[in-house]
Amino acid sequence: MKITDTIRRAGRSLKQAKARTLLTSLAIGVGAFTITLSLAGGQGGRDYADAIVNSNTDVKELTVTKAVEESAAVAEYVEDGAGTATGPFAAAQGLEYITADDLADIEKIDKVERVTPNYAPSVDYITTEGQKKYQATVSTFSPSVTLTYAAGSVEGDLKNDQIVLTEEYAKALGFENTADAIGKTVSIGVTKLATLYTTQDKKEFNFVVKGVSSASGLAFRSQSSQLVTNDAAKDMYTYINEGTPVFNKFFLVAVEVADASDAESVKQALVDDGYDAQTAADVLGTVNTFINVLLGVLLGFGALAVLTSIFGIINTQYISVLERTQQIGLMKALGMSRRDVGRLFKYEAAWIGFLGGAIGSGVAFIAGTIANPYISDALGLDTISLLIFQPAQFVIIIVGLMLVSVGAGILPARKASKLDPIEALRTE
């Protein structure tokens, strides 16, 4: 029997048992649905992570911390030990500071362009004329971090007397709208820590608002921070921390290399020197590992559904063989070979797999397409889709499920092919 004829007969047999076929394929469809959605979610998640990392990090930049050996978790107490973290926070984290000496060392490493400590001045408040004082955090502006602006914008680098406010602060500080804030002056108040218990030295730094950033699904840092230049942050940091034991000691420094391709070699050099360094690729890798684990769990559920449906297919096909004993007997009497009889039942199983795969992934596609805007909306992702469907995935899923179904159909098909035509055609 020709394969096309066998496929057609297989399809027709299924059509004659519509309800049973549909129910069996729905079981496999649940698996297809789960797998399609988790693959789409995985793709969307990876793309999203990619977008976040790309718009928040610079491929030429490495984030460097001091490497802490395992044994250092229980460190011996050293009186005024240089380079050892002081304060309960640092000690608990087992972190060590990067000192000025370290900075000089790092700078000497080949291909290192610039070493920038992460100045995060703990400012007291932000205010503007005639307004209340609000608590705020200040971070450094980086041209490589993509920001979404509600008003104004920063082309290239920020100037030292300029600031980028967040939308919430622009509103809190009493500006009529975000555009109104542009060009206005805001003040940031700081306190000198070394004199905290004595004279209470205080100072206000003034900045001109250059831009107002809006919340973006892609921003993962500085979303609630006001942004100033590195130099301005350094000025405030110096004013606050000068004279304390932790002055010019950093948990985190950014190392910029000459070219993105140097990132790996510089990282190796840093690690050899006793630092921990993360490239943009490392950050992405960490995020992707997390996504992949999540994806694996979802795929596991899908696989479980498929596994369950395998037994459904075996069961359905066995019943089909029993029901159609006479038909099988007749076909054999008419000279149909064992192989062709087996094939007929395997193709029926393949049809079930095809139907299930098509229904499951089709419903997943429709549901995903409808839900996508709502998901993006709920998570504040703007135009980013968290579910990305690829045509190739559908093909792979459907073909894969067809193969699984054929596998499930092997036993019933074998039973059919071994059927004795004389027994099958006995009328009594």
Add this chain to the structure above:
Amino acid sequence: MIEVTHVTKTYGKKQNAFLALDDVSFKIPTGTTVAILGKSGSGKSTLMHAMSGLDRPEKGSVIIDGENILTLKQKAVDAFRASKMSFIFQSFFIQPRETCYDNVSLPLEIAEVPLAERRKKVDAALAAVELSDKKRSRAGDLSGGQKQRLAIARAIVNEPKILFADEPTGNLDSVTGGVVEDFLFNYSKTNNATLIIVTHDPDLAKKCDAQIEIKDGKVSAIRGLQTGAKK
């Protein structure tokens, strides 16, 4: 020419062994209509199965056109049946949910006849049994006589040289049965095909050129044929 020689078939083992066919021999010339007569359980159906290669007797040979089908491989026997033989059964065994066309087309699909030729042959076979107007009807909707005519169409569509009919009129009244008989004899005559009818109806048997009577697995009488081997 079909030569059946010393065919012996046993069912069961040792003490329970039951001799279904006991040293059966005869020769049927091409184009003859033969009735195999016998009561139920006499072994007449087993004989038909052996002659068509559906069953494999442990002894003897069935030589059709010079080839012993009992020594052929399964695949070759299947191909042999697909191209040279066909069957009609008492309970029709048509596929009630398929159309008449699809029912008749099955043997051609099995024999891998090309599609265009298939269409012509199916139309011709349906016309031969006067069912052309039912081509697209569900086979299950036909009356009993029409069903058996459909079964005949399916049996003759690939122009077999040997046609086996197992109690072809057993489920039909005498009028429709008569019509079905006419179609069978007609086909045999016009195509010079051998027709072997298994029946316990003496009237039907009389219409055949020859009769083989089976009793307890043995040939008890042969009329109109020469015996295949000397006893």
